[in-house]
Amino acid sequence: MSLLNKFKNGLSKTRQFVTESFNRVAAGLGVFDEDFLDELEMILIQADCGVEVSTKLVDSIRDRIRADGKVDREYILDNLKRDMLNILGTKPFQPNFDHLHVVFMVGVNGTGKTTTAGKIAWQFQKQGVKCMLAAGDTFRAAAIDQLKVWGERANVPVIANTLGSDPASVVFDAMQSAKARNIDLLIVDTAGRLHNKPNLMNEMAKMRRVAAREGEAVGAIIQSLLVLDATTGQNAVIQARSFNEVTSLDGLIITKLDGNAKGGIALAVADEMEIPLVYAGLGEGIDDLAPFDPRLFVDSLLPEV
Numbered sequence: 276m277s278l279l280n281k282f283k284n285g286l287s288k289t290r291q292f293v294t295e296s297f298n299r300v301a302a303g304l305g306v307f308d309e310d311f312l313d314e315l316e317m318i319l320i321q322a323d324c325g326v327e328v329s330t331k332l333v334d335s336i337r338d339r340i341r342a343d344g345k346v347d348r349e350y351i352l353d354n355l356k357r358d359m360l361n362i363l364g365t366k367p368f369q370p371n372f373d374h375l376h377v378v379f380m381v382g383v384n385g386t387g388k389t390t391t392a393g394k395i396a397w398q399f400q401k402q403g404v405k406c407m408l409a410a411g412d413t414f415r416a417a418a419i420d421q422l423k424v425w426g427e428r429a430n431v432p433v434i435a436n437t438l439g440s441d442p443a444s445v446v447f448d449a450m451q452s453a454k455a456r457n458i459d460l461l462i463v464d465t466a467g468r469l470h471n472k473p474n475l476m477n478e479m480a481k482m483r484r485v486a487a488r489e490g491e492a493v494g495a496i497i498q499s500l501l502v503l504d505a506t507t508g509q510n511a512v513i514q515a516r517s518f519n520e521v522t523s524l525d526g527l528i529i530t531k532l533d534g535n536a537k538g539g540i541a542l543a544v545a546d547e548m549e550i551p552l553v554y555a556g557l558g559e560g561i562d563d564l565a566p567f568d569p570r571l572f573v574d575s576l577l578p579e580v
């Protein structure tokens with residue numbers, strides 16, 4: 276499936292909502308006037324673009340209409356697209372594998388860390404990158420088995436320890452193994468945690484310290500990707516902001532964009548954060564992950580012109 280179709284399928288609920296609402300309001304009012312712009316703002320808010328972003332987008336269209344003195348459906352959609360693209364400036368997750376690259380998947384419970392770890396491993400493994408997964412979630416009973424299943428699906432080795440063991444010791448083992456086997460990309464799954472639980476945040480910091488120490492001799496690059504669940508709406512923005520305050524983040528992943536009509540949340544997150552959106556989770560399957568492409572995202576979110 277092409278990347279565009281992946282985005283289109285994944286965001287179909289949001290696009291359907293936005294398109295139907297847009298068409299209904301346009302048909303009802305018959306003109307693209309102030310009332311239309313107010314309704315458009317409401318549609319964007321309901322698609323979870325956030326109040327701030329929705330207001331900003333509509334204000335910018337209003338200003339242009341005033342300046343240009345003309346307006347039609349195409350004009351509105353083109354301008355909306357352009358402004359959304361400005362908000363979504365992203366940078367792809369493109370590790371260079373001259374050195375071992377270690378990525379920690381972090382975030383609150385249930386956002387899709389384990390699933391996304393498996394999907395990323397699969398994507399790179401297919402390209403011939405030597406990947407390894409580490410089961411850094413030793414807390415939840417099924418977490419280790421879940422990661423092992425992803426390891427099998429992605430055809431990638433999984434380093435795991437027993438339930439309840441220190442996650443930092445899993446990282447230590449995985450680093451030894453990754454160095455011995457000349458691994459390019461080591462993805463560490465971690466337990467879901469809240470940013471305001473100091474003991475859990477300290478545990479994560481310890482995992483990173485162990486990776487940094489064990490990776491020093493081979494010049495390993497250590498990164499963290501924050502996984503956010505689109506279906507939690509504006510909470511995702513709060514999580515992004517809060518995690519960023521207490522840990523260093525290198526990229527953001529928004530999962531479950533297929534889950535409901537709230538795909539606009541990516542815009543709210545991008546507007547709030549300086550950290551790039553690197554992946555979009557567009558379904559539960561192994562191939563349902565795409566590098567976050569702003570143009571494909573916007574084309575999939577908005578009605579056809």
Ligand SMILES: Nc1nc2c(ncn2[C@@H]2O[C@H](COP(=O)(O)OP(=O)(O)OP(=O)(O)O)[C@@H](O)[C@H]2O)c(=O)[nH]1
Nearest residue numbers: 384385386387388389390467530531556557558559
């Ligand atoms: N529809 C959809 N479901 C997803 C996506 N990503 C993950 N999921 C589902 O979300 C649920 C939770 O995913 P996990 O990967 O277990 O989440 P987690 O963050 O590892 O959860 P904890 O380890 O408990 O914190 C699973 O049922 C996944 O299949 C996505 O992009 N789309």
Ligand SMILES: [Mg+2]
Nearest residue numbers: 388389412418
């Ligand atoms: Mg998990």
